[in-house]
Amino acid sequence: MKYLITSESVSEGHPDKMCDQISDAILDACLEQDPDSRVACETLATTWTVIVSWEITTKALVNYTEIVRKTVKEIGYNEAEACYNWDDIWVHLLINTQSPDIAQWVNTWWAGDQWIMYGFATNETEDLMPLSISLAHKLIRKLEEVRHDNTLDYLLPDAKVQVTIEFENHIPKRVDTIVVSNQHRERVSLEELQKGILEKVIKPVVWDLLDDDTILHINPTGRFVIGGPKWDCGLTGRKIIVDTYGWLGRHGWWAFSWKDPSKVDRSWAYIARYVAKNIVASWICDKCEVQLGYAIWVAEPVSVYVDTFWTSNIPTEDIIKTIRDNFDLTPDGIIKTLDLKQAIYRKTAKWGHFGRNDVSWEKTDMKNVFEKLK
Numbered sequence: 539m540k541y542l543i544t545s546e547s548v549s550e551g552h553p554d555k556m557c558d559q560i561s562d563a564i565l566d567a568c569l570e571q572d573p574d575s576r577v578a579c580e581t582l583a584t585t586w587t588v589i590v591s592w593e594i595t596t597k598a599l600v601n602y603t604e605i606v607r608k609t610v611k612e613i614g615y616n617e618a619e620a621c622y623n624w625d626d627i628w629v630h631l632l633i634n635t636q637s638p639d640i641a642q643w644v645n646t647w648w649a650g651d652q653w654i655m656y657g658f659a660t661n662e663t664e665d666l667m668p669l670s671i672s673l674a675h676k677l678i679r680k681l682e683e684v685r686h687d688n689t690l691d692y693l694l695p696d697a698k699v700q701v702t703i704e705f706e707n708h709i710p711k712r713v714d715t716i717v718v719s720n721q722h723r724e725r726v727s728l729e730e731l732q733k734g735i736l737e738k739v740i741k742p743v744v745w746d747l748l749d750d751d752t753i754l755h756i757n758p759t760g761r762f763v764i765g766g767p768k769w770d771c772g773l774t775g776r777k778i779i780v781d782t783y784g785w786l787g788r789h790g791w792w793a794f795s796w797k798d799p800s801k802v803d804r805s806w807a808y809i810a811r812y813v814a815k816n817i818v819a820s821w822i823c824d825k826c827e828v829q830l831g832y833a834i835w836v837a838e839p840v841s842v843y844v845d846t847f848w849t850s851n852i853p854t855e856d857i858i859k860t861i862r863d864n865f866d867l868t869p870d871g872i873i874k875t876l877d878l879k880q881a882i883y884r885k886t887a888k889w890g891h892f893g894r895n896d897v898s899w900e901k902t903d904m905k906n907v908f909e910k911l912k
Contacts, residue, residue, distance in 0.1 A: 542714055544702040545670035545784025547678040550613050550888040551620075551695020551721070551765075553772025557581035558887035560590065561774045561796035563609045564602060566881035569798070571598035573879040577798040581606075583772035586622070591632040592796075603629045609884075614685065614695040619723055621694075621768040653802050653832045657810025658787025659818040660825035662710050665900070666815050667893035669710045671784025673744055674701045675889045680739045681720060690734045692726035696765030701744075713744055715753040721765030722757070732756040781891050782807075787827055795887045799878035802869055806830055808899040809872045811892050813861055815900065820908035822857070823850035830867065837868040852911045864907045 548555050561579045568575035579592035588606050610616075611624035659666040677699045685693040702715035718740070722731055735756050741748075775793025782789050792803035799805045814828040823846035831841035844857050861867075866875055873879060876898040886897065894900055 539708075540704060540706050542702050542704055543668070543670050543786065544700055544715075545668065545674050545779075545786070546698065546700045547671065547674035547780055547784075547890065548699075548777060549678050549682055549695060549697035549720075551615065552698065552777075553583055553696070553767045553770045554774075554776040555772075555780075555888055556610065556613055556615075556767065557583050557772040557774040558777070558795035559613065559884055560588065560606055560609045561592075562883040562887040563605050564590070564592070564600070565796065565798055565883050567600045567602075567605055568594065568596045568598045569879060569881040569883075571600070572596045575798060576800060577796070578801065579796045580774045581772075581796070582774075583767040585768050586626060587628045587630065587767075589630045589632065593634045602631055615766060619694070620721075620766060621764055622766045652834050653790065653792075653806060653830075655790035655792075655803060655806040655810050655830050656788045657807065657812065657814035657828040657830075658783045658826070659811070659814040660786070661818055662825075663893070665893040665895075666818050667890075668784055668786035670701045670703045671780075671786065671890065672893055673703075673713070673747075674699045674784065675893065676743045677701065677716070677718065677739060679889055680743050681718070681735070684734075684738050689738055690731075692723040692731065692734075694721035694723065694765060696721040696762075696770075712749055713747040713752050715755070716740060716744070717755040717758065719757055719759070719762055721762050724763055728757060728760055783892065788829075794891055795883070799873050799876075800869065802832065805869065805872045805876070805878055806832065806867075808876055808878070808891070808897075809865070809867065812876065812899040812901070812904075813865060816902050816904040817844070817846075817857065817908050819902035820905040820911075822852050822908055822911055823847075825849055828861075837870075839867050842867070856911055857908070860907055860911060864904065 560581045564579050565577045568577050575596035577594050582589045606629045607624045615622035662669040663672045681697050684690045697720040700717040703710045704712050704714040718735055774796045778793050794804045797804045810828045810830050814826045817826045825847050827845045829843040830839045833840050842858050842861055844854050
């Protein structure tokens, strides 16, 4: 049986991802000074305008406008040809504090609402992520690398990538299709751009998975000069599938960026991935999905569900018991286990929150508790 699976990633200069980074840069700035900061910060970007609206309770003294401009500049929106310039944008701030009705629950480390979150892992790749989303992220990172170091000096910040993988009997076999759309300077020809991206981006990343039948679409519209927030309004939290598993695992419906770790829809998604990854890393199954269900003002999860997709002969109830016996799944326990009060969040707002090597929830230091089930 053969079938195709497609996943997408977008660049740091994509309007939605730019907004995610602004929100998480503000979160980091607050946490650096006050680890107990409560931040819910949403950003909207459009033509020459960035609007930031939030509920923030913090002892930190932060120049929010400066953070917005610095983030936009570092992404690469620093000239007229990029259709957006950090020094010319109008930054509008709308600030409030967290509702005391919500704070009374969150401050006692109970769940602040009812939630259902998912974590997923698969042995398709070394980072235990689905191959399609893993390659899409790698291609985006390479596009940004050759843009920032001027290897391809005609590229501009806004870009999207799709990768389609052909599976045979549930095993990934080859790259069927790659789609790359990258904003570019007026002066470059389509032929030069296509050749440059093929040689400097696609081949270095996925050469061993390409074959004569692989389909490549590089800037298929032929022209992508006007990009970024000038032509597409950006908003925090709209790239949740890019942030997670690229359609290969279920999502708990909420966004991550813009929220401090007391917001359980962020921290519980991280712990769910941590648990799922350690299960797969123990080699008791080929892939695994973990669901955590919580009730408002209740610390422990009301449910823990595990699906190994018929790839394990370990009884599911034994895996669930091992999870409950070895992981503190209360809000306070999750924050302590993963050390989530650190200023680590802006970097997660690009290239996905999972499959990275620079965050605590990607560790496999608990795989031994599952290896004992063999």
